[in-house]
Amino acid sequence: MDMSWPISVKGILVRKNKVLVIMNERSEWELPGGRVEDGETLEDALRREWSEETELQVRVDRLVDAGFYTPTAKGRTVLLAIWLVVDAGPVLDPVISDEHREYLWADLNHLPENLPHMYRRAILRGAVSGIANEVATGLQSRLVHDQGGRIARLSSPKATAPRIGVGRTSVGDKEPQPESGYPERGDIAELVRAFRSGTLSPVEMTQARLERALQWQKRTPAFVQLTPEAAMKSAGEAETRYANNRPLSPIDGVLVGLKDLIDLQGRPTTAGSRVIATARADRDAEVASALRARGANLDLGKLNLHEYAYGPTGNSSALGPVANPYDTDRMAGGSSSGSAVAVATSIVSAALGTDTGGSIRIPAAFCGIVGLKPTYARVSVQGVVPLSWSLDHVGPMARRVCDVQATWAALGSGPRAGDLPDTLTVFWPDADQVFCYDGELDQYVKDGIASVIQALGARVERGRLMDLERLWLAQSIVIGSESLAYHWEQLAEHWDQYQPDVALRLTQGGAHLAVEYLAALRFRQDAAKRWDVWMQKTHLDAIILPTVPITAPPIDVQHMTNPAGVEEDIRAVVTRFTSPFNFLGLPALSIPWGLHHELPVGLQLVGRRGADEALLTIGRAIQDRFPESLPLSPA
Numbered sequence: 001m002d003m004s005w006p007i008s009v010k011g012i013l014v015r016k017n018k019v020l021v022i023m024n025e026r027s028e029w030e031l032p033g034g035r036v037e038d039g040e041t042l043e044d045a046l047r048r049e050w051s052e053e054t055e056l057q058v059r060v061d062r063l064v065d066a067g068f069y070t071p072t073a074k075g076r077t078v079l080l081a082i083w084l085v086v087d088a089g090p091v092l093d094p095v096i097s098d099e100h101r102e103y104l105w106a107d108l109n110h111l112p113e114n115l116p117h118m119y120r121r122a123i124l125r126g127a128v129s130g131i132a133n134e135v136a137t138g139l140q141s142r143l144v145h146d147q148g149g150r151i152a153r154l155s156s157p158k159a160t161a162p163r164i165g166v167g168r169t170s171v172g173d174k175e176p177q178p179e180s181g182y183p184e185r186g187d188i189a190e191l192v193r194a195f196r197s198g199t200l201s202p203v204e205m206t207q208a209r210l211e212r213a214l215q216w217q218k219r220t221p222a223f224v225q226l227t228p229e230a231a232m233k234s235a236g237e238a239e240t241r242y243a244n245n246r247p248l249s250p251i252d253g254v255l256v257g258l259k260d261l262i263d264l265q266g267r268p269t270t271a272g273s274r275v276i277a278t279a280r281a282d283r284d285a286e287v288a289s290a291l292r293a294r295g296a297n298l299d300l301g302k303l304n305l306h307e308y309a310y311g312p313t314g315n316s317s318a319l320g321p322v323a324n325p326y327d328t329d330r331m332a333g334g335s336s337s338g339s340a341v342a343v344a345t346s347i348v349s350a351a352l353g354t355d356t357g358g359s360i361r362i363p364a365a366f367c368g369i370v371g372l373k374p375t376y377a378r379v380s381v382q383g384v385v386p387l388s389w390s391l392d393h394v395g396p397m398a399r400r401v402c403d404v405q406a407t408w409a410a411l412g413s414g415p416r417a418g419d420l421p422d423t424l425t426v427f428w429p430d431a432d433q434v435f436c437y438d439g440e441l442d443q444y445v446k447d448g449i450a451s452v453i454q455a456l457g458a459r460v461e462r463g464r465l466m467d468l469e470r471l472w473l474a475q476s477i478v479i480g481s482e483s484l485a486y487h488w489e490q491l492a493e494h495w496d497q498y499q500p501d502v503a504l505r506l507t508q509g510g511a512h513l514a515v516e517y518l519a520a521l522r523f524r525q526d527a528a529k530r531w532d533v534w535m536q537k538t539h540l541d542a543i544i545l546p547t548v549p550i551t552a553p554p555i556d557v558q559h560m561t562n563p564a565g566v567e568e569d570i571r572a573v574v575t576r577f578t579s580p581f582n583f584l585g586l587p588a589l590s591i592p593w594g595l596h597h598e599l600p601v602g603l604q605l606v607g608r609r610g611a612d613e614a615l616l617t618i619g620r621a622i623q624d625r626f627p628e629s630l631p632l633s634p635a
Contacts, residue, residue, distance in 0.1 A: 039197070039199045186398070186399075186400040186402035186403040186406065187346070187349045187398070187399065187400065187403055188250070188251060188254050188349050188350065188398075188402075188403045188406045188407075189250070189402065189403075189406070191205060191253070191254055191349065192247070192250055192251070192252070192253070192254065195238070195239075195242045195247070195252070195253055196242060196247070198242075201235075201239050201242075202235040202236075202238040202239045202242065202253035202297070203232065203235045203236055203239050205235070205253075205255075206231050206232060206234075206235035206255060206297065206300070207232070207235075209255055209300065209346075209347050209348070210226070210228050210231060210232075210300065212345065212346070212347050212635060213226060213300065213301070213342070213347045214226070216325070216341070216342075216345050216347060216635075219323065219325075219328055220321075220322055220323035220325070220328060220332070220341060221304050221317070221319040221320050221322060221338075222303060222304055222322060222337075222338040222341040222342050222345075222347070223300075223301040223302065223303060223304060223338060223342070224260045224268075224270055224272070224301065224302045224303065224304050224319060224338070225268075225301050225302060226300065226301040227267075227299055227300065227301050228300075230299035231255070231297060231299040231300040231301075233299070234297040234298070234299045235253065235297055238252050238253030238295055238297065239253070241253075241295065247295060248293070248294050248295035249294035249295055249410060250406060250409075250410075251291070251294050251295060251296050251406055251407065251409075251410045252294065252295030252296070253295060253296075253297060254295075254296055254297065254349045254350070255296075255297050255300055255347070255348040255349055256291055256296040256297065256298055256348060256349065256350045256351060256352070256407065257298075257300065257301075257302075257303045257338075257339055257342045257343070257347075257348040257350070257351035257352070258288060258298055258302055258303060258339075258351065258352050259302075259303050259305050259309075259336050259338065259339045259351065259352060259353045259354055260272060260302035260303055260304065260305060260338070261305065261308075261309055261354055261384050261385040262285045262287060262288055262302075262352060262354075262383065262384050262394070263281035263282075263283065263284060263285040263288065263383040263384070264281055264284055264285075264288055264298060264299075264302070265281055265282065265283045265284050266280055266281065267280060267281060267302065268280055268281075268302075269281050269302070269385060270302070270318065271305070271307065271308045271309070271385045272304055272305040272306060272307040272308065272309075272317040272318055272319065272335075273307045273308055273317075273318050273497070273498065273499070273502075274318045274497045275490060275494050275497045275498060277318065281383070283383065284383065285380075285382060285383025285384055286380040286382040286383055287352060287379060287380060287383075287384070287394055287411060288383065290410065290411050290412050291352075291407075291410055291411065294410045296410060300347070300348065303336075303338030303339045303342055303351060304317055304319055304322050304337060304338030305317060305322075305334065305335045305336060305337055305338055305339075306334035306335035306337060306359075306502075307498065307499045307502045308385065308387060308483075308487070308498075308502060309334075309335040309336075309354055309356060309359055309385070309387045310335065310387055310483060310502050310505055310506065311334050311335055311501065311502065311505075311571065312333065312334050312335065312357060312358055312359060312362050312571050312574045312575050313331045313333065313334050313555075313570060313571065313574070314331055314332045314333050314334030314335065314336075314337025314338075314340075314363060315331050315334070315555050315556070316334075316499040316501050316502060317337075317499070318499070321555055322334075322337035322338055322341055323341075323555060324341075324366055324367060324552045324555075324599075325341050325344045325345050325367060325634040325635075326344075326367070326368065326552070326595075326598065326599055326600060326631075326634050327552065327598070327599065329554060329555060330366075330552040330553060330554055330555055330599070331366065331552055331553060331554070331555045331557070332363050332366055332367055332552070333362040333363030333364075333365065333366035333367065333548075333552065333574065334359060334362065334363060335353075335354070335356075335359040335363075336351075336353030336354060336355070336359050336360050336363050336371075336397065337363050339351035339352065339353040339360075339363070339397050340353070340363030340364055340366070340367040340369060340371070340397060341363075341367060343367070343369045343397050343398055343399060344367040344368055344369050344399065344633060344634060344635075345633060345634055345635040346399070346633050346635040347635075349398065349403060350396055350397065350398040350403050350404065350406070350407040351396070351397045351398075352394060352395070352396060352397070352407075353371065353394075353395060353396075353397050354381075354384060354387070354392060354393065354394050354395075355371075355373040355392075355393045355394075355395055355578075355582065356387045356388050356391045356392050356393070356479060356582055357391065357475065357479060357575045357578060357579040357582050358373075358548075358574065358575045358577075358578025358579055358582070360372065360373050360393075360395050360397060360590075361373055361547050361548075361578050361588060361589075361590035361602065361604060362547070362548055362574050362575070362578060362590075363397075364397055364547070364590040364592075364602060365547035365548045365590050365592070365600065365601065365602025365604075366548070366551070366552040366599075366600060366602075367552075367600060368399075368592045368595070368600030368602075368630070368631040369397055369398065369399050369592060370397065370398055370399065370400060370401050370403075370404050370589070370590065370591050370592065370619065370623075371395065371396075371397045371404075371589070371590045372395040372396055372397075372404050372408065372587070372588075372589050372612070372615075372616065373393045373395050373578075373581065373582065373587065373588045373589075374393055374394075374395050374408075374413065374587050374612050375585060375586065375587045375609055375610050375611075375612055376391075376393060376582075376585030376586075377585075378413055378414075378587075378610070378612060379393065379394045379395065379411060379413055380394070381393075381394055386482075386486055387479070387482075387483050387486070388478060388479040388482040388483050389482055390478050390482060390521070390524070391475070391478060391479055391482075391582045391583065393582065396408055396411070399630065399633065400623060400630065401589075401591065401616055401619040401620040401622075401623050402620055402623075404589075404616060404619075405616050405620065408612070408613075408616065413612070414612065414613050415613065417611075417613035417614040417616070417617045418617065419617070420456070420617060420618065420621050421541065423457070423458070423459055424456050424457070424458040424459065424541045424542070424618065425458065425459045425460075425461065425538065425539050425540050425541050426453055426456075426458040426459070426460055426461070426540070426541065426542050426543070426544055427460075427461045427462075427463070427538075427540050427542070427543045427544070428449060428453070428460055428461070428462055428543075428544055428545070429462075429463070429464065429465050429543070429545055430462060430463060430464050431446070433464050433465060433468065434465070434545045434546065434577065435549065435563070436546055436549045436550065437549050437550050437560070437562055437563055437573070438550065438551075439563075440596075441550070441551065441596055441601070444596050444601065445546050445593070445601065445603070448593045448594075448601075448603060448629075449544055449545075449603065451626070452544065452603070452622055452626070453544075455622070455625045455626070456618075456621065456622070456625075458541075461538065461540070465543075465580075466527075466530060466531065466534065467527050467530070468580060470523065470527070471527065471579075471580040471583050471584070472576075472579065472580065473520075474520040474523050474524060474527075474583060475520075475579045475580065475582065475583040476579075477512050477516050477517055477520040478517065478520050478521065478524070478583070479509075480505075480508060480509030480511070480512055481509055481512045481516075481517040481520075482509075483505075483506055483509055484506050484507070484509035484510055487506050491503065491506055491507070524583055524584075527583070527584060528584050528585060528609075531584055531586065532608070532609055535608045535609075536608070540608065541607070541608075541614065541618065542605045542606060542607055542615060542618055543605070543606040544603065544604070544605055544606075545577055545603075545604050545606075546577055546601075546602070546603065546604060547577060547578065547590040547602030547603060547604040548573075548574050548576075548577065548578070548602060549573065549574075549576055549577065550573060550574070551596055551597070551599035551600070551601060552599055552600070553570065557570050558570055560573055577604060578604070581606050585609065586606050586607065586608070586609055587606070587607045587608075587609070587610075587611065587612040587615050588604055588605070588606045588607075588615075589604065589605045589606075589607075589615050589616065589618075589619045590602040590603070590604050590605075591603055591605065591619045591622060591623060591629070592629055592630055592631060593629050594628065594629050594631060595631050600631055603622075605618055605619055
C-alpha cells in the first residue's frame with residue numbers, strides 16, 4: 001500500500017487538521033507558522049515560529065480557520081490550496097504578499113493533470129474572494145481534464161508532527177513512510193493527552209464547552225436543559241484523578257452527551273415531550289452507568305430529540321425543532337437531532353443516540369459527523385425509553401470514527417478489530433436501485449464511493465439488494481405496531497399533550513392487523529438469515545451506499561418529489577437507505593463525505609452481523625485516507 005504523505009515546509013501551522021492563517025497590517029494573508037509545541041497556545045506558536053523565521057515580532061489580533069486540500073502525487077507533494085476562509089470578518093481585498101505568493105506557486109508545475117472528482121469540484125466551487133481565488137484561478141487550466149496521473153494518497157495514516165505544504169521531498173522519488181497503525185488524532189485522544197500533561201484541565205475544557213453550548217442554544221434548542229453545576233462538579237472530580245495520575249479510562253473527563261431517552265439517576269427523562277417532562281429516573285441506564293464508571297462527564301445536559309424518537313426529521317419536539325448547524329433554516333435530522341448538533345458544533349466530544357429506522361445515521365449525515373447503529377442487541381437498551389423493541393438500537397456519535405471507537409470501547413462493547421484485511425470485498429448496489437434524488441448529488445456520491453473503493457484497493461461486487469421493497473413494508477408494520485403498543489394507554493389519556501405529527505403517526509399504527517405484525521416478524525427472521533448467508537458466502541466486508549438520498553432539506557418540508565415525479569413523505573425519503581438495516585439488525589455506520597453546496601453528505605457502510613469493530617476499522621481507514629471528507633465544524 002502506498003503510504004506517501006505531504007512533507008515539511010515552512011509557512012503552515014497545523015493543529016487538529018486545520019491550517020491557521022493571519023492577516024498582517026497591509027491586509028496581506030501571511031502563513032507564518034510551523035508546529036505547535038507541547039503546552040503552547042496557538043498565539044504563542046505563531047509568535048515563536050514567526051520570530052524564528054524572520055527575527056521579527058508579530059502581533060496576533062485574530063486567528064482565522066481555513067479549509068485546505070493537499071493532494072499528493074507519487075514522489076511529489078504538489079499543492080496547498082486554501083479554498084475557504086471562515087469568519088474572516090470585514091476584509092477589503094486581501095492579497096498574498098509577494099514573498100508568499102512566490103513560495104505558494106513554487107511547485108504548481110508538478111500538479112498532476114488529474115485530481116479526484118470530489119476535490120477538483122470542491123476546490124473550484126469552494127473558492128472565495130481574495131487568497132482562495134488567487135489559488136483557484138491558477139489551478140483552473142490544470143483541472144479542466146479528468147484524466148492523467150492518479151493521486152496515490154491524500155494524507156498520512158500516522159506521522160510524527162507532520163507539516164503540510166507545497167515542497168518536494170528530499171529523498172528522490174521515494175516518499176517518507178509513516179509508522180504503521182492508526183493515528184490518535186481525535187478530539188477524545190487529544191483532550192486526554194492534554195489532561196495527562198496538565199496543559200488543559202477537565203474544568204477548563206468543560207467551562208469552554210459550556211460557553212459554546214450557551215451560544216448555540218440561542219440558535220437552536222440542541223439541549224433539553226443545561227446543568228452547568230453538575231458538569232463542573234464532574235469535571236473537578238476528573239481533574240483530581242488526573243492530578244493524582246489515576247484516570248479511570250481513556251475517556252475520563254471527556255464530555256459525552258445523552259439523548260433524552262436515556263435515564264440519568266435523579267434527572268428527568270423527557271423524551272422531547274410534555275407528557276413525561278417531570279418524570280425522574282430512579283437509576284442510570286446501563287449505557288450511562290458504563291460511561292460513568294469510566295469517568296465520562298455526562299452532566300452537561302440531556303439532548304433534544306424528535307418527540308419519543310418517532311420522527312427522522314428532528315423538527316417536532318416540545319422544545320421546538322432542532323436546526324442544522326450548517327444552515328439553521330434546514331433540518332438537523334432525527335430523531336437524535338440534539339446529539340448530532342452538540343457533536344457537530346464540538347460542544348461534546350461524543351454522544352449517544354438511538355436508532356430505530358435511521359435516527360443516529362440520518363442526523364449524522366445531515367450534520368457532517370459519524371454515527372454507528374450497532375448490531376441489534378450488542379448494546380443494552382435497559383433504562384432507555386423504547387420506540388420499537390424489535391428495532392431499537394443505542395449507539396455512539398462523534399465527529400471522527402476514532403472518537404466513536406473510543407466511546408464504543410468505553411461502553412464495554414468490544415475492542416478494536418485491528419488492521420484492515422489484505423483485500424476488502426465491498427458490495428456497491430446497482431444505480432437503478434440505490435440513488436440520490438438530485439442528479440448532481442448522485443454523481444458526487446458515486447464519485448466518492450469510487451474514490452473510497454480505489455483508495456482501499458477493494459474488490460467490488462455490484463448487484464441488487466435482496467428484498468428491499470418487502471423490508472421497507474415489514475419494517476413499517478413492526479415499528480407502527482410496537483410503538484402504538486407502548487403508548488396505547490398514555491396516548492388515550494394525554495392525546496393533546498403529544499406533538500400532532502407524533503400522535504397521528506402513533507394512531508396510524510393501529511391500522512396493522514395482528515396477523516400482519518406476526519407475518520412481518522417471521523419475515524424478519526427469514527430475511528436476516530438470507531442476508532447473513534449471502535454476506536458470509538461472498539465474504540463481504542461491507543455494503544456501501546448513501547446514508548440519505550438527499551442533503552438536509554428546509555426544516556418545514558413535509559413532502560418532496562422523487563426522480564420519477566412521484567410525491568413522497570419526507571419521512572419515507574430520509575429513511576429509505578437506513579431502515580432496512582434496523583429491520584435486519586446489521587451494524588451500519590454513517591461517515592461524512594464533505595459538503596455538497598455547503599451541506600454535509602453521508603456515506604453508509606453496512607457490515608456483517610456482530611462485526612461492528614471491523615466496520616469501524618473500515619470507516620476509520622476511509623477517514624484517514626480522506627481527511628478532507630470531514631467538514632470543518634460549524635463551531
